[in-house]
Amino acid sequence: MSMMEWMVIIGGIAAIIWINWYFFLARQVVSNAAIALEGIQEVAIVVEGGYHPALVSVKRGKLVRLVFDRRERSGCSEEILFPDLGVRKFLPPFRKTTIELTPTETGDLEFTCGMSMLRGRLIVQD
Amino acid sequence: MQTTTPLILIEQRNSEHTAQIETYAVTAHEKVTIPVKGMTCAACQARVQRALQAKPGVLDASVNLMLKNAAITYDPAMTSPMGLVETIRGTGYGAELAAQDQTALDEQEAQDRAQEEEYRELRRKALLSGGIGLLAMTLSMPLMGASDADVHGPVADPFMRWAMESLTPAIHAVAPWLYTFAPWVLSYALLALTLLVMGWAGGHFYVRAWSAFRHHSANMNTLIAVGTGAAFFYSVLATVAPEFFLSRGMLPDLYYEAVIMIIVLILTGNALEARAKRQTSVALRRLVELQPKMARVVRAGAEVDIPVSEVESEEIVIVRPGERIPVDGAIISGTSAVDESMVTGESLPVEKQPGDRVIGGTINRSGAFRYRATTLGADSVLGHIVKLMREAQGSRAPIQKLADRVSGIFVPIVLSLAIATFVVWFVTAETAPAVRAFGAMVAVLIIACPCAMGLAVPTAIMVATGRGAELGILLKGGEALQRAGEVTTVVLDKTGTVTEGQPTVTEVILVSGTKWSERDLVRLVASLEASSEHPLAEAIVRHARGLSLTLSTAEAFQSLTGRGAVGVVEGIALAVGNALLMADNAVDSAPLTQAAERLAAEGKTPMYIAIQGQLAGLIAVADPIKPTSRAAVQRLRDLGLKVVMLTGDHRGTAEAIAREAGIERVVAGVLPDGKVAEITRLQRAGEIVAMVGDGINDAPALAQADVGIAIGTGTDIAIEASDVTLMRNDLHGVASAILLARRTMRTMKQNLFWAFIYNVVGIPIAAGILYPAFGMLLSPILASAAMAFSSVSVVANSLRLRRARVA
Numbered sequence: 001m002s003m004m005e006w007m008v009i010i011g012g013i014a015a016i017i018w019i020n021w022y023f024f025l026a027r028q029v030v031s032n033a034a035i036a037l038e039g040i041q042e043v044a045i046v047v048e049g050g051y052h053p054a055l056v057s058v059k060r061g062k063l064v065r066l067v068f069d070r071r072e073r074s075g076c077s078e079e080i081l082f083p084d085l086g087v088r089k090f091l092p093p094f095r096k097t098t099i100e101l102t103p104t105e106t107g108d109l110e111f112t113c114g115m116s117m118l119r120g121r122l123i124v125q126d
Numbered sequence: 127m128q129t130t131t132p133l134i135l136i137e138q139r140n141s142e143h144t145a146q147i148e149t150y151a152v153t154a155h156e157k158v159t160i161p162v163k164g165m166t167c168a169a170c171q172a173r174v175q176r177a178l179q180a181k182p183g184v185l186d187a188s189v190n191l192m193l194k195n196a197a198i199t200y201d202p203a204m205t206s207p208m209g210l211v212e213t214i215r216g217t218g219y220g221a222e223l224a225a226q227d228q229t230a231l232d233e234q235e236a237q238d239r240a241q242e243e244e245y246r247e248l249r250r251k252a253l254l255s256g257g258i259g260l261l262a263m264t265l266s267m268p269l270m271g272a273s274d275a276d277v278h279g280p281v282a283d284p285f286m287r288w289a290m291e292s293l294t295p296a297i298h299a300v301a302p303w304l305y306t307f308a309p310w311v312l313s314y315a316l317l318a319l320t321l322l323v324m325g326w327a328g329g330h331f332y333v334r335a336w337s338a339f340r341h342h343s344a345n346m347n348t349l350i351a352v353g354t355g356a357a358f359f360y361s362v363l364a365t366v367a368p369e370f371f372l373s374r375g376m377l378p379d380l381y382y383e384a385v386i387m388i389i390v391l392i393l394t395g396n397a398l399e400a401r402a403k404r405q406t407s408v409a410l411r412r413l414v415e416l417q418p419k420m421a422r423v424v425r426a427g428a429e430v431d432i433p434v435s436e437v438e439s440e441e442i443v444i445v446r447p448g449e450r451i452p453v454d455g456a457i458i459s460g461t462s463a464v465d466e467s468m469v470t471g472e473s474l475p476v477e478k479q480p481g482d483r484v485i486g487g488t489i490n491r492s493g494a495f496r497y498r499a500t501t502l503g504a505d506s507v508l509g510h511i512v513k514l515m516r517e518a519q520g521s522r523a524p525i526q527k528l529a530d531r532v533s534g535i536f537v538p539i540v541l542s543l544a545i546a547t548f549v550v551w552f553v554t555a556e557t558a559p560a561v562r563a564f565g566a567m568v569a570v571l572i573i574a575c576p577c578a579m580g581l582a583v584p585t586a587i588m589v590a591t592g593r594g595a596e597l598g599i600l601l602k603g604g605e606a607l608q609r610a611g612e613v614t615t616v617v618l619d620k621t622g623t624v625t626e627g628q629p630t631v632t633e634v635i636l637v638s639g640t641k642w643s644e645r646d647l648v649r650l651v652a653s654l655e656a657s658s659e660h661p662l663a664e665a666i667v668r669h670a671r672g673l674s675l676t677l678s679t680a681e682a683f684q685s686l687t688g689r690g691a692v693g694v695v696e697g698i699a700l701a702v703g704n705a706l707l708m709a710d711n712a713v714d715s716a717p718l719t720q721a722a723e724r725l726a727a728e729g730k731t732p733m734y735i736a737i738q739g740q741l742a743g744l745i746a747v748a749d750p751i752k753p754t755s756r757a758a759v760q761r762l763r764d765l766g767l768k769v770v771m772l773t774g775d776h777r778g779t780a781e782a783i784a785r786e787a788g789i790e791r792v793v794a795g796v797l798p799d800g801k802v803a804e805i806t807r808l809q810r811a812g813e814i815v816a817m818v819g820d821g822i823n824d825a826p827a828l829a830q831a832d833v834g835i836a837i838g839t840g841t842d843i844a845i846e847a848s849d850v851t852l853m854r855n856d857l858h859g860v861a862s863a864i865l866l867a868r869r870t871m872r873t874m875k876q877n878l879f880w881a882f883i884y885n886v887v888g889i890p891i892a893a894g895i896l897y898p899a900f901g902m903l904l905s906p907i908l909a910s911a912a913m914a915f916s917s918v919s920v921v922a923n924s925l926r927l928r929r930a931r932v933a
Contacts, residue, residue, distance in 0.1 A: 005553050012549035016542040023538035026342055044203055049334025050343050067203050074330060075244045075400055076346075078237065083522050086603070090237040096202045115580035116522070116530055117345055 030055040030123065033064060040065050040100075047077045047091060051111070051120035060106050060124050066099045079114035088114075158207050161195045163220030170219065177217045181205060196221075231503075231512050234407075234414045241404050248397035252390060255327040259386045262319045265312050266290060266383050267297045268305045284565070285905030286383055313365045316382040320358060328354070328389040344537035346577050352541065353571030354388055357381035357906065360564060379561055381568070381906075388572055388910040395914020399581075402921035406585050408928070409592025410515050416468055416487035417508060421452035424496075434486075441499045445490045453486040453499045454506045460495025464488050469507065470838075470853040471598025471933075514600055514851075519588045521603030525874055526583040529881070533576045540574040540889065547893040562894070565906060569892035573909035574885060578916040582877035585924035590870040597933055598853035599863045606849035608874075610833045610867035612814050616762050616860060617805060619819035619827075620773035620780065623837055623857070624759075624787050625749040627820065629661050631669035632730055633746040637717050640742050647743050649675040651702050651735055653695040657683040662731060663691070665747045690733060701736040708734050708741070718744045729782025755787045758857030763788075765864060768813070772801050772827075801827035818860050835860055858933075865932040873927055877920045884916045 031053035033041035040063045046052045047070040058064045068080055070091040080089050080099070091097045103109060109122040165171055171189045178187035178196060183204025189196045198210055214221035267290055297304065324332070328350075335351035338344055364371055364378030371378040421434045424442040434452045437443065442458065445451050451464065463475035466488045475491050478484060484497055487508045503509055522530075544567045551563035587604045594601045601607055621627050634644050642650075652670030655663035657680050670677060680700075683693035689710065690703015701711050705722070708715040713736040715722075721744055722732040730748035734741060762769050770791040773780045780794035793804050801817075805827055808815050817824070817831030820838070828834030828848045836848035838855030852859035892909050896902040 001553065008549055008552045012545045015545050019538050019541050019545070023342055023344055024535070029341075040209065049337035049345070049347060050341055052337070052341055054341055054343065063208075065206060069203070072330065072334065073240070073244055073247065074334065075241065075403065078240060078244075081522075086517055086521065088517055088519070088521075090233050090240075092236055093240055098202050098206050100206065100208065115577075115584055116526070117533060117576065117580045119343075119534070 029053060030057050032056075033058045039063075043067070044069060044096075045120070046071060047080075047118075048072050049074075049077075050118050054120040055123060056120070057123045057125060058103060060103055060126050063100060063102050064122070066101075067096050068099065069096045070094065076115065077113050077118055080111055081114060081116070082109065082111050083116075084109060156202050157197065157199050158210065159195050159197050160207065160211060160214060160221050162189065162214055163222075165189070165219055174214055174217050174219055177213055178210065181210070181213050184210070231414050231417055231509060234410060234512060234516060238404075238407075238411055238414075241400065245397060245400040245404060248393055248400055251327040252393035252397050255323045255386065255393060256390045258319055258323050259383065259390045262316055262383045262386050263290065264297065264301070264304065265315055265319075266380070267294060268307060269309055269312055269380065284903060285907045286387075310365075313380060316380065317362060317365055320361070320382045320385050323386045323389055324354065324358065327393060331389075331392075344541070346537075346575070348537050349540060349571045349574055350388075350392060352544075353568045353906070354385045356564070356571075357385050357388075357568050361385070379564075384568075384906055387907045391907070391910040391914050395918055398914070398918045399577075399921055402918060402925060403581075403585065405925055405928075406588040406921070407519065407592065409595050410512065410519070413468070413487075413508065413512055413515070413595060416450070418450040418452045418487070423499075435503070437499050437502060439499055439502055442496055443499050444494070444496050445484075446494045447490060447492055449490050451484050451486055451488050451490055454501045454508075455484055455486075455497040455499045457482050457484060457495050457497045460493055462493035462495050463491045465491050469511065469598070471596065471859075472854050511595065511600060514602065515591050515595055518591045518601050518603045518606075519584075521587065521605065523583050523587060523604030523608045523874065525608055525871070525878070526604070529579045529582060529878055532882075533579050536574070536576045536579070536885075540571065543889060543893065544568075544570040551894065562903065565903065566892065566894045568906040569904045569909040570889055572906050573888045573892040573904070573913055575881075575888075575913045575916045576885075578881035578884060578920045579878070581917055581920045581924075582881045583874050585921050586870050586873045586877060586927065589924045589927040590866060590873075590930075593927055593930055593932075594863065594866055597859070597862055597866075599859055599866065600851040600853065601863070601867075602849045602851075606833060607867050607870050609814065610816065610850060610864055611871035613767065613816040613833055613864055613867075615768040615770060615808055615813040615815050616864075617770045617772055617808070617815055617817045617827075617831065618759075618789070618857070618860075619801075619817075619824050620771055620775060620783060621749060622820040623818050624755050624771060624783060624789070625751050627749065629665035629731075629747045629749045631665055631745060632748045632750075633725065633744070635718065635721050635744040635746075637741050637743050640740075642737065642742050644743075645673065645675065647735060647745070648673060649677065650695050650698065650700055650737070651745060653677040654680045654683065654691060654693045654700045654702060656680065657693065658685055658691055660685070660691075662733070662747045666745065699738050702733050702745070705734065708736060711736060711739065713739060713741050715741055717741060726778050727782065729779040729786070731779070749783075751783055751786050752856060754856045754858055758861055759788045761858065761861040762864075765861060767864070770804075770808070772796055772804055799826075802830045805830045816860070816864065818857070820855075835863065862932045866927075866930060869930045869932065870927060873924055877923055880923070881916065881920055884912075888912060888916075 031043065033043045033056055035041055041058050042065045043056050044067045047068050049072070068091050070077060070093055073093045078091060080091055081087065085101065087099065089097060089099055103122065103124040106124045106126055109124055110119060112119045162174060165174065174196060175187055175189040178184050178198055183201045184198060185201060186199040187196060196214060200210065211221045331347045331350045335347040338348060361380045361382050364380055368378035418434055420431050421437050422429055422431050422444045423437060424444065429444060437453050443452060443455060457478055457480050459480060461479045464478050464484060465475050466485060467473050469485050469488055485507045504513070547570050548563045548567040551566050552559045555562045583604065587607060590607060591601050618624050634648060636642065636644060636647065648670050652667045652675065655666045656677055678696050680693040680695050683691065685691050686703065686707065689707040690701065692701045694700070701707055701713065705715050715734050718734065718741065725732040725746045730746040732744050732746045735743045735745060759769055769789050770793065771780065771784050771789045772793050774796060775794055777794045780792045784792040796804060805815050805817055815831045816833040816835055817827050818835040818837055819828055820836060828836065833850060834848035835850045835852060837852045837859065850863050852863065892904045894903055
């Protein structure tokens with residue numbers, strides 16, 4: 001095997017390892033919900049090819065206000081679903097849509113797009 | 127003609143996770159008007175206004191003392207209507223958010239508009255970039271001639287080479303001047319066209335891919351961006367620095383037309399998918415469109431036309447023949463036949479008279495009438511149905527879990543596979559390793575399609591819930607659909623489900639030699655029973671009214687549980703009830719015992735009538751079965767389902783009804799708790815149970831069953847506890863619902879199978895697994911066509927449910 005071929009093999013393996021590390025293992029940033037004046041936990045989530053932030057830590061038993069700011073027209077993100085809550089909401093493009101909820105149990109609360117391709121999670125803690 | 131009007135009130139079942147869910151649709155710089163209570167003077171007004179204006183996020187607030195409201199412009203990112211209400215309350219005045227009228231309807235309309243825009247934009251981009259693609263192909267033609275005869279060449283894509291080779295003679299004949307350009311001029315022209323398409327038509331792929339990447343996630347766009355991006359940069363390098371390739375014994379390959387065509391095909395697929403997706407919610411759209419825009423109401427004694435959103439509760443509305451009924455209400459005067467098919471699926475018009483309920487959105491066929499508006503906007507029947515359907519369409523089916531799990535890890539795995547493909551080809555190919563490795567890698571990236579997996583289940587749920595609504599079957603969601611498709615046993619409540627639910631007098635028998643006529647007997651008994659609230663008593667009173675008999679007032683009325691009733695009417699002592707009551711009053715019931723036994727065997731309830739201590743006759747009341755019950759039960763059995771009837775009645779009545787309805791298994795004499803126990807018993811025996819009922823008594827059983835089906839005219843509680851609501855008061859809906867659920871499950875499975883198998887087969891072929899045996903290598907352009915087709919085919923398969931014959 002030539003030098004070039006060895007380089008391609010090593011480079012390929014390194015790239016595969018990096019991809020899997022980056023997408024599966026690297027820690028995602030967890031954002032904490034800001035506590036607004038009225039004791040409401042507030043988070044602004046940008047919707048553009050995904051949810052940013054996708055992981056949000058909130059406190060149990062307090063009203064959570066999620067402001068979804070959809071900055072695209074792509075049909076993929078036109079709906080937000082909280083499957084466990086039976087909440088389904090249309091997010092108009094280039095607008096902000098507010099969803100308010102009060103988590104009463106600790107644990108993860110997933111939210112996804114209408115086709116569950118884009119995902120995010122509320123981490124409910126005490 | 128039918129005279130039933132379904133009463134519908136649908137509540138969302140709260141999950142264990144939330145005590146309270148409130149959702150508001152708001153926009154940047156949104157305006158809201160909040161009614162304020164308790165303001166009496168200009169000082170109050172100023173105080174509320176100051177408090178609102180001082181609140182962060184409020185851009186403008188104006189409080190109106192006359193209208194007693196606050197009109198506020200605010201930034202939804204900083205505050206919300208609820209927050210504003212809190213602020214007003216903080217000043218000591220009352221505030222309540224106005225009902226979010228027609229939220230579900232409005233939201234659906236907005237979503238439809240957005241989907242339509244998306245489709246148009248995608249179509250425009252696909253068509254224009256398709257034109258650019260053709261131009262690019264033409265410009266590539268002369269470069270072909272300059273290439274070497276091997277697989278190498280400035281046009282690297284094998285499909286493109288084949289297409290161009292076939293077209294070369296024609297281009298030579300039509301545009302010979304094309305061949306006079308220097309190759310580098312053509313290369314740069316192609317580079318410019320590709321940049322145009324990537325930037326304008328395909329720009330969103332790259333923006334979204336990058337946005338996802340920054341947050342450690344990857345999706346469809348990642349694959350498209352990496353695939354086309356790699357092909358593009360490879361080509362740019364070959365254009366600006368061809369010596370880099372030549373010095374390494376490789377020809378400077380160009381993939382420009384391939385990049386353009388991949389984007390064109392994916393956009394085309396996306397446009398088709400957007401159009402097909404729009405069709406999945408067509409039934410919902412039709413429901414939204416039912417809502418009329420204007421209503422004619424009586425205000426200050428005059429008839430005025432006003433927007434339907436301004437109609438107030440309790441207002442008098444006028445409807446003429448042929449008009450759509452604007453809002454829900456109850457008729458005050460006039461009669462008519464109303465076509466409710468769009469809401470209940472019932473094809474025959476329903477007779478309406480004063481007191482009857484009418485549903486907004488249905489069509490008034492024959493007469494003109496006035497009615498009093500009751501529920502409006504979001505609380506209306508139509509509003510509830512649309513809301514329920516939107517929620518159902520957004521819900522998930524358990525069957526989707528596998529697809530969810532796979533699509534969560536899909537893209538990074540495909541990226542890894544693409545790199546592995548490149549490495550294997552580069553190391554093993556004997557000729558042109560770099561070109562082949564590169565082509566196969568791009569093909570793997572482009573052919574992989576997580577979208578089809580994501581679309582497989584939701585599109586089927588959307589179409590099925592829409593189809594259900596057309597038939598008057600409201601499905602609560604994907605999970606309900608899936609379980610309904612797996613049902614093995616159907617448990618029917620008797621009263622109101624199998625039967626009409628309204629007892630009627632079937633026979634009046636006189637004892638021989640009595641001086642009383644049948645009309646006398648009915649008048650006396652009805653006068654006595656008018657004081658009772660028992661359903662059997664009501665049947666007798668109704669019967670008397672039907673005979674236009676004038677009733678008297680009963681004195682010394684006494685209701686004796688488990689026996690009957692006694693009292694005095696027109697100075698005559700009466701006792702109406704069973705044999706025990708006769709015995710208590712020393713009345714000999716023997717002359718009519720045989721008749722009573724016969725009636726009981728037919729499932730009727732016989733009641734002895736004693737006048738002044740003497741047996742006078744017998745009156746029989748029964749709850750007749752619905753005319754459709756027998757055929758519907760047969761349909762359930764034809765579907766291979768076991769049918770069981772549960773009832774609190776005693777055995778004789780229950781068995782008589784069951785015989786008439788064609789039901790073989792009966793469980794009689796069960797209390798509400800007993801119904802739950804019986805369902806649990808069936809479930810332990812391995813049956814998947816659907817419970818059909820309509821009463822409050824059924825609610826626990828509906829909830830215990832795997833699938834709770836609430837049937838027409840049902841109560842709020844029963845409907846809340848149910849998974850499926852039948853708008854029509856007829857058992858055929860049960861068979862239709864189960865059949866629809868089965869079809870939907872089949873479609874979901876087909877979709878999932880296709881989506882998985884497509885990737886499982888497609889990716890290895892793109893990687894070149896067929897090359898060693900057949901010399902076949904997939905062109906990235908064909909890969910993009912396959913990918914576009916896979917999503918569209920899944921949606922198209924779901925759309926077939928629109929025509930499912932399940933009624």
